[in-house]
Amino acid sequence: MPEPVVAVRALTKRFGGLVAVKSVSFEVAPGEIFGVIGPNGAGKTTLFSCLTGAQRPTSGSVHLRGARLDGLPVWAVAHRGLVRTHQIVRPFREMSVADNVAIGARFGRGHRRGADERGRIQEILARTGLAARAGSLAATLTLGELKRLEIARALATEPDVLCLDEIMGGLNPAEINAAMALVRALRDSGLTILLIEHHVHAVVGLSDRILVLNFGETIAAGRPEEALRDPAVVAAYFGDTREEAAV
Amino acid sequence: MQQVLDVLINSLLAAGLYATMAYGLAVIYGVMRIINLAHAGIMMLGAYATFTLFTHFAIDPFLSVIFVVPLFFAGGVALYRTVVRRLPRSGSTPSMESLLLLFGVWLVLQNLAYVLWSGDTQSILTSYTLRSVSLLGVRVGVPSLGVFGMSALSLLVLEFVLHRTYLGKAIRAVTQNRDAALLSGVDADRISAVAFGIGTAFAGLAGSLLSTLFAFTPDFGRSFLLKAFCIIVLGGLESVTGVAAGAFVLALLENGTAAFTTVPTSLQDALSFTLLVVTLVVLPHGLPELSRLVRDRGRA
Amino acid sequence: MTSKKALEATGLLAVAVALFFAPSFLERGTLNDVWSVALAVVLASSWNLLGGFAGQVSIGYSAFLGIGAYTTVLLALNGTPPVLTLPLGALLAAAFSVIIGYPTFRLRGPYFTIATIGVGEAVRVVASSLSFAGGASGLRMPAGSFDFESNFRAMTLLAVALVWIALAVSRSAFGSALAAVKQDIDAAEALGVNSTRLKVTVHALSAALVGLAGGLFAINFQYVSPGSVFDFRLSLTIVLMPIVGGVGTVAGPVLGAILFGWLQLKLLEIPALLDSSLFVYGALLIAVMLFEPKGLLGLVRRLSARRLRRFYVDA
Numbered sequence: 001m002p003e004p005v006v007a008v009r010a011l012t013k014r015f016g017g018l019v020a021v022k023s024v025s026f027e028v029a030p031g032e033i034f035g036v037i038g039p040n041g042a043g044k045t046t047l048f049s050c051l052t053g054a055q056r057p058t059s060g061s062v063h064l065r066g067a068r069l070d071g072l073p074v075w076a077v078a079h080r081g082l083v084r085t086h087q088i089v090r091p092f093r094e095m096s097v098a099d100n101v102a103i104g105a106r107f108g109r110g111h112r113r114g115a116d117e118r119g120r121i122q123e124i125l126a127r128t129g130l131a132a133r134a135g136s137l138a139a140t141l142t143l144g145e146l147k148r149l150e151i152a153r154a155l156a157t158e159p160d161v162l163c164l165d166e167i168m169g170g171l172n173p174a175e176i177n178a179a180m181a182l183v184r185a186l187r188d189s190g191l192t193i194l195l196i197e198h199h200v201h202a203v204v205g206l207s208d209r210i211l212v213l214n215f216g217e218t219i220a221a222g223r224p225e226e227a228l229r230d231p232a233v234v235a236a237y238f239g240d241t242r243e244e245a246a247v
Numbered sequence: 248m249q250q251v252l253d254v255l256i257n258s259l260l261a262a263g264l265y266a267t268m269a270y271g272l273a274v275i276y277g278v279m280r281i282i283n284l285a286h287a288g289i290m291m292l293g294a295y296a297t298f299t300l301f302t303h304f305a306i307d308p309f310l311s312v313i314f315v316v317p318l319f320f321a322g323g324v325a326l327y328r329t330v331v332r333r334l335p336r337s338g339s340t341p342s343m344e345s346l347l348l349l350f351g352v353w354l355v356l357q358n359l360a361y362v363l364w365s366g367d368t369q370s371i372l373t374s375y376t377l378r379s380v381s382l383l384g385v386r387v388g389v390p391s392l393g394v395f396g397m398s399a400l401s402l403l404v405l406e407f408v409l410h411r412t413y414l415g416k417a418i419r420a421v422t423q424n425r426d427a428a429l430l431s432g433v434d435a436d437r438i439s440a441v442a443f444g445i446g447t448a449f450a451g452l453a454g455s456l457l458s459t460l461f462a463f464t465p466d467f468g469r470s471f472l473l474k475a476f477c478i479i480v481l482g483g484l485e486s487v488t489g490v491a492a493g494a495f496v497l498a499l500l501e502n503g504t505a506a507f508t509t510v511p512t513s514l515q516d517a518l519s520f521t522l523l524v525v526t527l528v529v530l531p532h533g534l535p536e537l538s539r540l541v542r543d544r545g546r547a
Numbered sequence: 548m549t550s551k552k553a554l555e556a557t558g559l560l561a562v563a564v565a566l567f568f569a570p571s572f573l574e575r576g577t578l579n580d581v582w583s584v585a586l587a588v589v590l591a592s593s594w595n596l597l598g599g600f601a602g603q604v605s606i607g608y609s610a611f612l613g614i615g616a617y618t619t620v621l622l623a624l625n626g627t628p629p630v631l632t633l634p635l636g637a638l639l640a641a642a643f644s645v646i647i648g649y650p651t652f653r654l655r656g657p658y659f660t661i662a663t664i665g666v667g668e669a670v671r672v673v674a675s676s677l678s679f680a681g682g683a684s685g686l687r688m689p690a691g692s693f694d695f696e697s698n699f700r701a702m703t704l705l706a707v708a709l710v711w712i713a714l715a716v717s718r719s720a721f722g723s724a725l726a727a728v729k730q731d732i733d734a735a736e737a738l739g740v741n742s743t744r745l746k747v748t749v750h751a752l753s754a755a756l757v758g759l760a761g762g763l764f765a766i767n768f769q770y771v772s773p774g775s776v777f778d779f780r781l782s783l784t785i786v787l788m789p790i791v792g793g794v795g796t797v798a799g800p801v802l803g804a805i806l807f808g809w810l811q812l813k814l815l816e817i818p819a820l821l822d823s824s825l826f827v828y829g830a831l832l833i834a835v836m837l838f839e840p841k842g843l844l845g846l847v848r849r850l851s852a853r854r855l856r857r858f859y860v861d862a
Contacts (some may be wrong), residue, residue, distance in 0.1 A: 054736065078739035090734040092727050105728045106720050108739040113720065156740050274843035282657045333837055344605055346657045346835040347790065350606075352781075354829030361825070469779070473665050517672050 003066070005030045005192045006051070006161055007083070011060035013216075020046040022216040025059065028161075031092065033183065035194045035207035035224065037200070039236060043216040044196045045087055048163050051194075052084050053077040064161065079109050081160035085150035085167060087196070091114050091138040098134040101125060101147055101156045108157020120156065128152040143173045151182070162186065163194045168202050180206055204228070212236070249384060254506050256385045258498040264456055265494035266473055266487075269374065269478035271449030277348030277422035278442035281331070281464045284477065285349040285452050288356030289370035293319065293454020294463045295364055302372050307379070308371055308459045309393050315450050323447025326352070327440045360465035370462035390459040397456055401449070406487050414425055420426055470519070477523045497522065555714065557772045559707055566703040571698045582699050582767065584808035586613045587705040591788035591800035592709040594755040597749050598786065599795035600722060602729030603652070607667030611640040611777035613674065615761020619687045621679075622769050629688070633762040640758025640838060641751040646749040655732075664779075685772025692767060702763050709756060712798045716749075725749060729795075734826040780825075787828055791835050793844025802843050840853035 004027035013021040020029040021043040028034045036044050051062055053074040062069040064080055070145070072080070083104075092100050101121045105112045112120050125131045127149045133141065141149065147167050154162055169178050175199040176199065183206055187193050197203045203210060204224040212233050220230040226235060268290065275283045293315055300311040330352070334345050375389045382392075411414035417438050420428035429435055457463070457471070472495060482493020500522060501515055566585075570578060590608070598604050615636035622632040651662040660795025675683045718723045727735040728742045736742050767772050790809050814824050839846045 015740075017837040054733070054737070073741075074733070075739050078737060081738075084737060086734070086737075090731050092730045092734065094730055095723075095726065099723065102737065103723060103740065104738045107724060153738055218556045282661065330833065330837070334796065343657060343660070344836045344840055346660060348788075348833055350783075351829040351832030354825045354832065356829075358826035358829065360825060362823075401789075469668065471663075473661075473668065476661055476665075513677065514672055514676060517669035520669045521660065523665060524667075 002029060004028055005062075006034075006194070007063040007066075008047075008051070009060065009061045009063070011047070011050055012058050013043075013050055013055060014058040014189070020216050021050065021057075021213075024211075024213070024216075024218050025060075026221060028194060028219070029208075030192055030207045031187060031190070033195060033206050034188050035195045035197060035203040035210035036213065036237055037197060037203055037210060038213035038219075042213040044213055045165060046216075047213070048165055048194070048196060051077075052082060055245075061135055074105075078157055078159075081109055081158075082163065083108070083154040083157050083159045083161075084163035085147075085154050085165055087165040087169065089143070089146040091141070091146055091149055093139040094174050096135050096137055097123065097130055097141070097149060097152075101243050102140055103154050104153040104156030108159075110156070110158040122224050124152050124155050127185070128155070129178075147171070147179070148182075150222055151186075155186070159191065161192045161194065163196075165196045165222055166198060168199045176202060195204060200228070250506055251384060253385045254499070254502045256382060257391075258495060258502045260391045260395045261502065262347065262491065262495040264453065264460075265474060265478055265498055266491045267398040267401055267449055267456065268453035269475040269482075269490050269494055270402070270487065271446045271453060272475045273479050273538065274418065274422075274442050275446035278418055279331075279345075279439050281345040281349070283349050283446060284346060284445070284472070285326075285356065286353045287354040287472040288353035288360075289319065289323075289447055289450035290454035290457065290471060291360060291465060291468040292356055293354070293451035294467060295369075295454075295465075296451065297455040297458045298364075298369055298371055298463075301373075307373065308455060309397060312397060312452060312474055315451050319451030320444040320448040320477075322451075324440050324442035325524035326447065327443035331434070331443060354482070357465045364465070367465055367497035368464050371458050373459075379390050394456045394459060394464075397452075401452060402487055405445075409487065414438075414441060418445075430534065437471070449509040451489075465518075470515075473523070474476065474519050475527070477519050480523060480526055553681065554601070559655050559711055563704060564705045566707070567700055569703075569740040575695075577704060578691045578695075578699055579806065582702055582800040582810065583811070584805055585703045586764065587788060587804035587808050588706040588801050589702070589709050589760045590757060590785045591792070591804040592706075592797075593760075593788040594785050595713065595794065595800040596716060596753045597746070599789055600716065600725040600729065601749050602745055602795075603746060603750075604786065605663040605750075606660055606668075606755055606779075606782050606786050607663035607665075608754075609777050609779070609782040610667050610670040611644065611757040612761040612764065612775070612781065613771070614640040614643055615758030616765035616771045616776045617680060617686075618758075619765040622687055623689050624686065629762075629766050633759055636762040637755040640761065641755040644750045644754035645747055648750045649743070652743055652746045652750075657838075662700070662837050664782075665784050667777070667779060668822035671773050671779070673775055675773040681772070683773060685770060686773070688765060688769040693766060695767075698763060698767050702760070702767075705756075705760065705763070710797065710801060712756075713800075717797055719768075721745075783828070787832060789842075791831055798843050799844045801841055806843070 006028040008023050010017065011021055011024045021092070024043075026034075034045065037046055044239070046055065050057045050070065053069070053072050053076065057070050060070075064082055069077055069080065069082065077083075079168075092103065095103075098121055102117065105117050105124075110120065122134075124133070125134055127150055130145065130148055130152055133145060138149065140147070151162075151164070152168065158242055166177055171179060171247050180202055183193060183195070188242060195203065195206060207224050208225050209222060210227050211218060212227055212230070214236040219232045219236060220227040265266050271289075272283060272286050275281055275286075285459040296315050297308050297311045298320070300306040300314060301308055306314075330348065331345070334348060378389045380389060380392070381387070407415075410418055417428065417433045418441070419436055420431065421433060421435070425435075454468075454473075461467075477497055478490060478493040480493070481496055482491070497519065501518065504518060505515075550604075566581070569581065570657065573581070590612070594605070594608055605630035613632075618636035618639050619629060619632040622635065623629050647666050651659055651666070654662055674680055693782065716725070718761035724735070724740050724745055727738075727740060728745055732742050737799065761776065764776070766770065768775070790803070792803025810827065814827065835842060839849070
């Protein structure tokens with residue numbers, strides 16, 4: 001693998017007595033789409049939080065292009081080029097769609113102002129299919145549109161690495177296909193993408209490699225088809241009667 | 248050595264009162280995530296209520312508690328039903344509206360006190376106010392002992408209620424996890440009303456007890472409110488023992504600095520506040536309970 | 548949009564000019580009242596920058612007024628011309644706001660508010676015990692050189708400037724960051740907003756303006772004491788004005804300031820009501836929180852929207 005853009009080494013996150021993430025390690029190559037899957041409560045979102053600085057790892061490290069990322073505040077991580085979308089959307093409800101995206105453009109890595117900023121916002125809105133809703137208040141958007149707004153805002157910060165947290169949740173099949181196309185387009189434009197998803201079909205369709213977590217631990221990793229055939233993964237999703245299939 | 252004992256005993260006595268004072272704030276916050284700024288005003292009213300009972304009906308301050316506690320409990324429930332309940336609930340996060348609303352209530356209570364009792368400084372002088380006894384070689388005022396006794400008793404009763412009655416368990420459940428408690432069938436409205444009543448009753452009790460030790464004006468209560476907040480930050484709000492521990496630490500700090508340093512007592516408020524800020528800033532590696540609380544607060 | 552801005556600029560300029568020439572044709576009593584309202588506008592609008600735009604409610608702003616006031620008096624007593632003391636007072640107030648800002652901004656929501664109450668109290672207590680600052684009885688300005696007209700012009704100009712500053716901030720990128728932090732601080736940080744530095748900056752700007760007003764306050768009354776400038780009730784009034792008028796807007800604090808100025812006068816006129824100021828403020832706060840948290844401005848907007856809707860349906 002060429003120099004990995006994201007490297008995670010023995011990452012562990014403990015909340016009091018609960019170990020949410022247990023010694024997880026992986027690397028992501030530039031331009032890769034890297035999927036993270038696992039049953040509910042497996043620690044996926046916590047992992048993302050440790051990457052972005054929203055949570056501080058109990059031990060282990062996170063590296064972006066070789067430089068240490070863990071311990072930096074969230075805004076600093078965004079300035080280094082790694083941003084995320086949120087599983088439960090967090091738009092600025094009292095601002096318009098364009099103003100929402102503007103926050104990312106102004107305060108992210110790009111630090112755009114003036115005409116430059118406006119141009120960038122329009123371009124992003126077009127890419128994410130929100131151009132028609134530019135002036136609408138974020139509170140009036142549908143869920144699908146809000147998910148796209150999350151992505152648009154994150155894009156506006158001009159990241160190298162985009163962490164998408166369950167963007168397909170709650171979408172109908174047509175919307176899912178559109179989302180998948182968008183993710184591929186984003187990768188083709190030069191981004192590296194990490195993806196948490198429950199839709200196995202989407203993950204398999206998009207990811208170059210995946211990581212499977214269960215109870216905070218890595219139970220399989222590698223190319224999607226191989227990892228999903230791993231008996232441990234099958235057991236995690238289907239084998240135990242306590243857990244329901246996430247599909 | 249004698250000085251150390253002196254500090255320890257005085258801190259212990261003060262801690263009882265502080266704990267009673269803090270608990271009133273803690274229960275309302277725990278159940279409803281509301282920071283009751285009117286707490287200061289209610290304590291002040293408690294002091295004045297005891298004062299009135301003493302001067303007009305010659306009822307001993309410690310006995311007046313029998314009237315004050317139920318009266319204030321009822322008052323708290325009434326206040327909840329008329330005003331607090333109407334606030335838009337913002338779920339589990341503390342809201343600014345409730346803070347400011349109760350602030351408004353505090354102002355109204357202050358004005359009420361000015362009108363009813365004038366702004367003159369009042370105090371209660373009984374036959375035993377100036378008497379003192381010797382406890383392990385330390386001179387302790389009789390009122391202080393009475394206050395401690397009363398506080399300890401009230402906290403014991405509270406412990407009993409919290410752990411042996413359905414009501415108490417419901418309160419603890421809602422404090423720990425509101426949604427789960429509601430799903431288990433707890434009547435949120437009723438528990439909130441009761442919690443508010445208990446909080447108010449404790450504030451009134453604290454005020455009554457304070458009136459035996461200090462002089463007071465309608466402005467009374469603000470510095471105690473700050474102390475109560477310090478205590479909750481230090482000791483958490485899920486258990487009576489936590490509050491008691493926090494109360495003891497604060498009292499120890501106050502008495503300790505008074506005895507061993509040259510910091511004048513007039514700066515004690517500033518001291519409580521500094522402790523508060525230092526605790527909040529430094530805390531992450533403190534007691535697990537505390538760090539968990541701070542983390543909950545820091546990530547709303 | 549340019550025409551709206553032009554209208555605003557002209558409006559503000561007209562008000563500034565009118566106020567500048569006011570001493571020539573208004574009598575002293577009225578000028579005093581206008582001065583008080585101007586002070587109220589400055590305090591309310593400055594507070595609103597942090598409290599309304601950024602959503603951080605501080606009930607300790609009297610500390611900044613006091614720092615500005617005391618700086619002016621102390622320096623004046625040492626021979627510095629009062630005018631030169633003003634920027635220094637503003638600077639000190641800003642510096643103090645930064646010192647307390649860093650630890651207290653770690654707290655969220657109501658916890659921050661309580662911390663600010665504590666700061667305000669601590670400052671008052673410390674000021675009362677400092678003997679070089681006159682202790683509890685305060686200090687008098689050195690005799691002579693008090694020119695009411697220039698003080699009047701300075702305060703009213705500051706008030707107009709504050710409205711302009713509020714407008715400018717609300718429309719700037721800085722203002723958009725404040726709004727983002729107010730609505731969802733974690734989401735804002737995830738997009739690269741350094742929320743702590745932002746809060747500290749707006750706090751410092753706000754404190755500096757209040758400190759400046761404090762200096763003018765000291766010059767006007769020729770006397771400062773912990774009771775007059777570090778008063779908790781003053782901190783409270785500074786919060787109530789923008790909240791009652793319409794927190795977070797530009798016009799709201801101005802409306803609130805004018806309302807309070809009017810209320811103060813009314814309360815002073817009717818002796819029976821003099822003792823009820825706390826009740827009035829308290830009741831107002833309760834009413835606003837229960838019925839219209841967006842204040843007067845919010846009420847007006849709600850009513851006019853309703854009227855429009857009815858019109859639409861009937862037509």
